[in-house]
Amino acid sequence: MEEKIKKVLAEIVHPETEKNIVEGGVVGGVSVNAEKITVTLHFAKSRDPFALKIKSQAETRLKEAFPDYTITVIVREGGTTPRPEPxxxxxxxxxxxxxxIASGKGGVGKSTVTANLAVALRNSGYRVGILDADIYGPSQPKMFGVEDYLPDAVREEGEDRIVPAxxxxxxxxxxxxxxxPTDALLWRGAMATNALKQLIHQTRWGTLDFLLIDLPPGTGDIHLSIINELKIDTAVIVSTPQQVAVVDVVRGIEMFRNEHxxxxxxxxxxxxxxxxxxxLPDKRYYLFGKGGARRYxxxxxxxxxxxxPIVQSIMEGSDEGHPAVGIDPRVEQWYRVIAQRIVEKAVQNG
Known part of the structure; x- marks a missing residue:
């Protein structure tokens, strides 16, 4: 029975090593009882970017091959021998x-703004990409309806490249x-920054006019790490009119203005x-105060x-995977003007 299980698992190839997971030593253990098959996958890297995809493939293939069994696939990561840094x-x-794209605090709609700015730039004829670096709540997959995407890898010029959605x-x-989603808040320090470095430098970005980075809220190690890895031409701060949000804007601006x-x-x-x-199209209700960000x-x-403004299509677009700029002319007009101003600043500073 164990050999039959390994034969099924041998059909799965690790995109980076290009070896099947049995030959490559990823399959660390197989146990079988009357009702259950348990497979342990051991990945040498502490955060292998393809672990989730391979686990999903293993579960699917085993369920198809052995429908009468309960399938459990356990992932263990981290080798015992340190590898030299490439x-x-x-x-x-x-x-x-x-x-x-930054914000002093969470809940101000930073990710929604990022997604709509990206579509506004695309509508203006630019080639655009987004790096969702918000480890505390990555929202861009939902914003664009690609939550189920599992990145693959290709070999180009002797290097492994991660294929973006x-x-x-x-x-x-x-x-x-x-x-x-339940793991996001567990990522801290070196674990998060190392993963983001890999996404920055190994994603097959191709040729882009603009890359928007959706940063985590606040200021911290993640921000400084990304700043050190990329030449950022300009930063945009997202806020709401509330004074408490505006106070946090101060911290965000001062971080980017810091001499270092x-x-x-x-x-x-x-x-x-x-x-x-x-x-009531002519009425405006200032639910969170008026003009706080303008004053600061x-x-x-x-x-x-x-x-x-608060518009129903913006909320619905975010939930349905279609940023509102692509479906609501009013929203497109607001964002088009903002995008043009940002382009001017980025080109000026680039």
Whole structure:
């Protein structure tokens, strides 16, 4: 029985080693009883980017081959022998401009703004990619309807490349493709930064006019790591009108202005600026206060790039995997103006 199980598993090939997982030593153990098959997969890397995909493939093939058994696949990661660090190569050479999208705190709609800006840039004829670096809550896979995407790898010029998802002609790579939602908050420090470095330098980005980076909220190690790995042309801060959110904007701007960082801030986007009911198109209700981000932008000497109101299509688009810029002309108009201002800043600083 064990040999039959291994024969099924031998049909699965690890994209990086190009060996089947039995021959490559990934299958670490197989146990069988009257009702259950348990397979242990052992990956040498502490965070193998293909572990989740291979686990899923193993479960599917075993269930098809042995339908009368309960299938359990256990993943163990981390080798006992340290490997020498490979010489760093990068796939970012074809990216013309990098824009960081940040927020001082969570819940201000940063990821929604990032997704809609990407579509607005694409509508203007630019080639666009998104790196979803928000390890605390990677949202871009849901924003673009590619939650089930499992990245594959290809061999190019002697190097392994991770193939990004593509949606609405936008190249998309997310930390969410490699971790379960329940694991996101467990990632800290070196574990998270090493994974993001791999995504930055091994993703097959191709030629892009703009790469947008959806950063985690706040300021911290993840931000500094990405800043050290990429030449960022400009940063955009997302806030809401509330004073408590505006206070956090100060921290975000000062991080980019720090002498050791020195990244120009294009300006602030005030999200959820007001609410207009469909039946009262001329009314504006300022649910979270009025003009907080504008006042701080003026005091800090940065530009208010634009105000985005609360619109039902923005919420629905995010939930359904279709950013609202692609389906609602009103939203497209607001974001088009903001995107044009950001392009000017990025090109000026690039």
């Amino acid at each position: 010489k760093q190569t990068t796939t970012t050479g074809g990216i013309a401009h990098v824009i960081a 593509e949606s609405m002609d936008i190249e998309l790579m997310s930390i969410g493709f490699f971790i379960k 960082v020195d990244i120009p801030v294009a300006g602030i986007i005030e999200n959820m600026a007001w609410f207009t009911p469909e039946e 932008a003026e005091a800090a000497g940065v530009e208010l790039l634009g105000e985005i």
